[in-house]
Amino acid sequence: MLPIITAFENSPDRGAGLARDMRVRWALEEVGRPYDVRLVSFKEMQEPAHLALHPFGQIPTYEEGDLALFETGSIVLHLARHHAGLLPEDANARARAITWMFAALDTVEPPILDRETTRLFEGDRSWGPERLRLTEARIRPRLSQLSAHLGDAVWLDGAFSAGDLMMVSVLLRLRHSSPMLNDVPNLAAYVARGEARPAYKRAFAAQLAVFTGKASRG
Amino acid sequence: MLPIITAFENSPDRGAGLARDMRVRWALEEVGRPYDVRLVSFKEMQEPAHLALHPFGQIPTYEEGDLALFETGSIVLHLARHHAGLLPEDANARARAITWMFAALDTVEPPILDRETTRLFEGDRSWGPERLRLTEARIRPRLSQLSAHLGDAVWLDGAFSAGDLMMVSVLLRLRHSSPMLNDVPNLAAYVARGEARPAYKRAFAAQLAVFTGKASRG
Numbered sequence: 001m002l003p004i005i006t007a008f009e010n011s012p013d014r015g016a017g018l019a020r021d022m023r024v025r026w027a028l029e030e031v032g033r034p035y036d037v038r039l040v041s042f043k044e045m046q047e048p049a050h051l052a053l054h055p056f057g058q059i060p061t062y063e064e065g066d067l068a069l070f071e072t073g074s075i076v077l078h079l080a081r082h083h084a085g086l087l088p089e090d091a092n093a094r095a096r097a098i099t100w101m102f103a104a105l106d107t108v109e110p111p112i113l114d115r116e117t118t119r120l121f122e123g124d125r126s127w128g129p130e131r132l133r134l135t136e137a138r139i140r141p142r143l144s145q146l147s148a149h150l151g152d153a154v155w156l157d158g159a160f161s162a163g164d165l166m167m168v169s170v171l172l173r174l175r176h177s178s179p180m181l182n183d184v185p186n187l188a189a190y191v192a193r194g195e196a197r198p199a200y201k202r203a204f205a206a207q208l209a210v211f212t213g214k215a216s217r218g
Numbered sequence: 219m220l221p222i223i224t225a226f227e228n229s230p231d232r233g234a235g236l237a238r239d240m241r242v243r244w245a246l247e248e249v250g251r252p253y254d255v256r257l258v259s260f261k262e263m264q265e266p267a268h269l270a271l272h273p274f275g276q277i278p279t280y281e282e283g284d285l286a287l288f289e290t291g292s293i294v295l296h297l298a299r300h301h302a303g304l305l306p307e308d309a310n311a312r313a314r315a316i317t318w319m320f321a322a323l324d325t326v327e328p329p330i331l332d333r334e335t336t337r338l339f340e341g342d343r344s345w346g347p348e349r350l351r352l353t354e355a356r357i358r359p360r361l362s363q364l365s366a367h368l369g370d371a372v373w374l375d376g377a378f379s380a381g382d383l384m385m386v387s388v389l390l391r392l393r394h395s396s397p398m399l400n401d402v403p404n405l406a407a408y409v410a411r412g413e414a415r416p417a418y419k420r421a422f423a424a425q426l427a428v429f430t431g432k433a434s435r436g
Binding site: 056057066067069070078092098101102103113114122131145148 | 269276
C-alpha cells in the first residue's frame with residue numbers, strides 16, 4: 001500500500017509549484033518513497049470526507065495505513081523521521097535541522113505570505129500598492145539575516161536536510177512574484193541548488209503534470 | 219547544568235504572557251524541567267553573541283550542553299520528544315499531536331498575527347480600521363473549523379499534548395486584544411482549561427516576575 005497525498009484538482013498557480021503538496025512530493029522523492037495522489041476540487045475540500053482528514057479544509061493530507069496527517073510541516077517531518085535522506089543521524093544536528101524547518105515556516109514565510117495576501121487579495125484596495133512596499137520592507141531584513149547565516153555554505157547546516165527543503169520552498173514563493181531575491185546572490189544561488197536536485201525536478205514535473213493533464217485523476 | 223533560555227529584558231507586552239518564551243517556559247514546566255533564563259535587551263538581540271544563537275535576532279533560544287536551538291516550535295518539540303508529558307507514546311498519536319503543533323503555528327496563528335501587525339503597526343494608516351476588519355474575517359473561519367473539530371472534547375486529540383500547548387498559546391494571543399474568542403464558547407473554555415494547568419500558571423508567574431522586577435537579570 002502506497003501512501004496517498006491530496007493535491008488541488010485545479011491548482012491556483014497553474015502548476016508553478018507553489019501549492020503545498022509540492023513540498024510533500026519533494027520530500028517523498030528525496031527519501032525515494034513512491035506515492036499515490038488523490039486530486040480534490042475546492043468544493044470537495046470543504047466536504048465532510050475531506051474535513052475528516054484536514055479540519056481546515058486544505059491540502060495536502062497524508063494517509064498511510066491507519067495514520068492520517070495534515071499540515072505540510074508535520075508530513076515532511078514525519079517522512080524525514082522515518083526514512084533516511086532528510087535528517088542527519090547525529091541527535092543535535094537533527095534537532096538543528098528541524099529548527100530550520102520551523103524557521104522557514106514561522107519566521108521567513110509569514111512576511112512573504114503577507115506580501116502574497118496583499119498582492120492577490122488587496123491589490124484593488126486603496127492601500128494595495130503602499131502596503132505591498134510595507135510588506136517588502138519586512139521581508140528584506142529576514143533575507144539579510146538568512147543570507148548572513150548561510151554565507152558561502154551550500155546548505156543551512158551541513159548536508160541538505162528537511163530544513164533546506166522547507167526554506168528553499170518558502171523562498172521560491174517569493175521569487176515567483178518578486179525580484180527581491182535577486183538582490184541577495186547567495187540566497188538566489190541556494191534556491192537554484194535546491195531546484196537542481198533530481199528529487200525536486202521529479203516532484204515539480206509530477207505536480208505540473210496534474211495541471212497540463214498528463215496525470216490522471218486519482 | 220540546567221538548560222538556559224533567553225527572554226526579553228523588557229517584554230513589549232509587560233508580562234502579559236504573549237512573548238514566545240512563555241511557550242517554552244510552559245513546556246519546561248509541563249515536563250518538570252528546571253531551567254535558567256538569560257534576559258536580553260533589544261540591542262543585545264542584534265549583537266553577534268545572540269545572532270550566533272538566533273540568526274534572526276529574536277527570543278527565545280535554548281541552550282543545553284553543546285546543543286543550541288532557536289524557534290519556539292522546535293524547542294517545544296525537542297522538549298516534548300525527550301521528556302514525558304507532552305507527546306503520547308503511540309507513534310500515530312504522536313505524529314498527530316505534532317501535526318497540531320504545526321496547525322497552531324502555520325494555519326491558526328498567521329491570520330491572528332496579521333491582525334496584530336495591522337493593529338500595532340498600521341493603526342495610524344488610512345487603511346488601519348478597514349484592514350483590521352478584513353483580518354478578522356480571515357480569523358473567523360479558522361476558529362469555526364477548529365471549534366467544529368474540538369466539539370465537546372477536552373483537548374484536540376486525546377490527552378493534553380504539545381499540540382494543545384501551542385494552540386492555546388496562539389488563541390491567547392487573539393484573546394489579548396479581541397473579544398472574538400468569546401463568540402466560540404468551546405474554544406474559550408478550551409483556552410481556560412489550558413490556563414488552569416499548574417504548569418501554565420508557574421510559567422506565567424515566572425515571566426511576569428521578570429517584568430515586575432521579582433526576577434533577577436540572568
